[in-house]
Amino acid sequence: MALAPVSDDALRETVSLYLANGNNQQKTADALGLARSTVQNRLTQAARKGLLPPAVPTMPGFEVTRLQTGPRGTTIEQRPEKGEVFEIPEGHRIKGVSAFIDPDGRLRGQWVKTREGEPSPERTAEIIQAAFEKFEPKAPNVLPPRDSDSDRLTTYIFCDWHVGLFAYGKETGGPDWDLSIARQTLSAAVKETVETSPPSGRAIILGLGDLLHADNGRNQTERSGNVLDVDTRYSKCLETVCDLMAESSELIASKHNHVEAVFKPGNHDENSTVGIRQALRMYWRQNERVTVDTSPDAFYWRRFGVNLIGGTHGDKAKIPDLPMIMANRRKEDWGATTTRHIHTGHIHHDTLREIGGVHVYSHRAPVAQDAYHAWHGYLSGRSMKSYTYHVDKGARGHSEVEIS
Ligand SMILES: [Mn+2]
Structure with missing residues (x-):
C-alpha cells in the first residue's frame, strides 16, 4: 500500500x-x-x-x-528519467490499464493497452442499414455461361429413365436398381453429359418418354396392362423425376444460354409426362432463358439452320416411317434443310439407320434391366447422350456417358 x-x-x-x-x-x-x-x-x-x-x-x-x-x-x-508522455495512437482507444507496484505498494509503472477504435454497436447497425438501403432481395438465379458458341445447339437425349423401376440383380443377372440408386446414378450421368458437351449457345432437353416406369398407382402399363416391378409409391416416383428434371435443367442452363425443354410421352408415362411438363414450366416461369414446350404432340420437330431435328418415343410410329412423317409434318423445314436427324428411345438399344438421307436413331436407356426384359434375353448397354449441331455445317459430334 x-x-x-x-x-x-x-x-x-x-x-x-x-x-x-x-x-x-x-x-x-x-x-x-x-x-x-x-x-x-x-x-x-x-x-x-x-x-x-x-x-x-x-x-x-x-x-x-x-x-x-x-x-x-x-x-x-x-x-x-521516464520517457515522454504516452499518447494514444490515432484511431485507437484505451482498452484497459494495469499497474505494477513496488513492495511498498507504490506505483512503479503502468501498462496502457489500446486497440483500434471500433464503432459502437449502434453505429455498426447504422452502417449496415445504410449499405443495404437500396438492396432488393431476389430468388437465386442461374447465371448465363460466359462463353457459349451461338452457332451451335446441343440436344440432350433424356429417354427411358424408367424412374421407379425395381430390379433384383440376382434375378436379372445385372445390377440392382431402385428409386434411390436411380436418383444418384441419373443425376451423376446428367452432370457428366453436361460437362462433356460443348458450350453451345442453345440446348434442347429432349425428353423422349418413359422417364417414369409406372404411370399410375396400379403399377401396370396403361394400354397393355403388363404388371411392372415398381419401387415404392407413384407419388414418390413422380416427385423424384420432377426433382431430377429441375436439377438437370439448372445444370444445362448454367452451361447454355438458351434452353428449350421438351417432353414427349412414352408407353409407360403417357399421363405423367403432362405433369412433368407443367412442373418444369412452373419451375422456370420467371426465367426467359429457359422455355418449356407444353405441346401434346407426340412428335418434336426443330429447325436449326441447315439441320432439321426430330424426336418421338418410338413405340407407335415405326422407325422406317419416321423420315416420311418428318417430310409431311414439316414440308417447309424439310425443303430448307440439308441434314436431318430423328431421335427415338423405347427399345433401350442403340441403332442408327439412314433412310432417305435421314439419320434415325434409337438410343440406349441409362437404367438397369428389369426381370421382364432380362427373361426375354434382351442385351444392351446403358448410357446417356447429347448431340451437337452447327447452324451451317450440320452435325458436330456427340457426347456419350456410359454407365458401367
Ligand atoms: Mn418405352
Whole structure:
C-alpha cells in the first residue's frame, strides 16, 4: 500500500534526527516513535526532493529511485528519467490499464493497452442499414455461361429413365436398381453429359418418354396392362423425376444460354409426362432463358439452320416411317434443310439407320434391366447422350456417358 505523502517539514525533521543519530535509521525511528520502514520511506522521499545532505548530484537524465542505508553506508539508486508522455495512437482507444507496484505498494509503472477504435454497436447497425438501403432481395438465379458458341445447339437425349423401376440383380443377372440408386446414378450421368458437351449457345432437353416406369398407382402399363416391378409409391416416383428434371435443367442452363425443354410421352408415362411438363414450366416461369414446350404432340420437330431435328418415343410410329412423317409434318423445314436427324428411345438399344438421307436413331436407356426384359434375353448397354449441331455445317459430334 502506498504511504500517504509526508510534508516537507516532517521530512526535514526526519532528516535532521537521522543525521543527529549518526545515520542510524532505527534510532531515528525510536526518536520519532515510528517504524523503521516509515523512516526509510521518508528518507527516500527526502532524497528525491533534495532534502538529504550531503546532496548527491543526480546525473543528467537520471532520477533518484531508491535510497537504502546499510552497515556500509547509504546507497542511492538512480535510474534514467521516464520517457515522454504516452499518447494514444490515432484511431485507437484505451482498452484497459494495469499497474505494477513496488513492495511498498507504490506505483512503479503502468501498462496502457489500446486497440483500434471500433464503432459502437449502434453505429455498426447504422452502417449496415445504410449499405443495404437500396438492396432488393431476389430468388437465386442461374447465371448465363460466359462463353457459349451461338452457332451451335446441343440436344440432350433424356429417354427411358424408367424412374421407379425395381430390379433384383440376382434375378436379372445385372445390377440392382431402385428409386434411390436411380436418383444418384441419373443425376451423376446428367452432370457428366453436361460437362462433356460443348458450350453451345442453345440446348434442347429432349425428353423422349418413359422417364417414369409406372404411370399410375396400379403399377401396370396403361394400354397393355403388363404388371411392372415398381419401387415404392407413384407419388414418390413422380416427385423424384420432377426433382431430377429441375436439377438437370439448372445444370444445362448454367452451361447454355438458351434452353428449350421438351417432353414427349412414352408407353409407360403417357399421363405423367403432362405433369412433368407443367412442373418444369412452373419451375422456370420467371426465367426467359429457359422455355418449356407444353405441346401434346407426340412428335418434336426443330429447325436449326441447315439441320432439321426430330424426336418421338418410338413405340407407335415405326422407325422406317419416321423420315416420311418428318417430310409431311414439316414440308417447309424439310425443303430448307440439308441434314436431318430423328431421335427415338423405347427399345433401350442403340441403332442408327439412314433412310432417305435421314439419320434415325434409337438410343440406349441409362437404367438397369428389369426381370421382364432380362427373361426375354434382351442385351444392351446403358448410357446417356447429347448431340451437337452447327447452324451451317450440320452435325458436330456427340457426347456419350456410359454407365458401367
Ligand atoms: Mn418405352
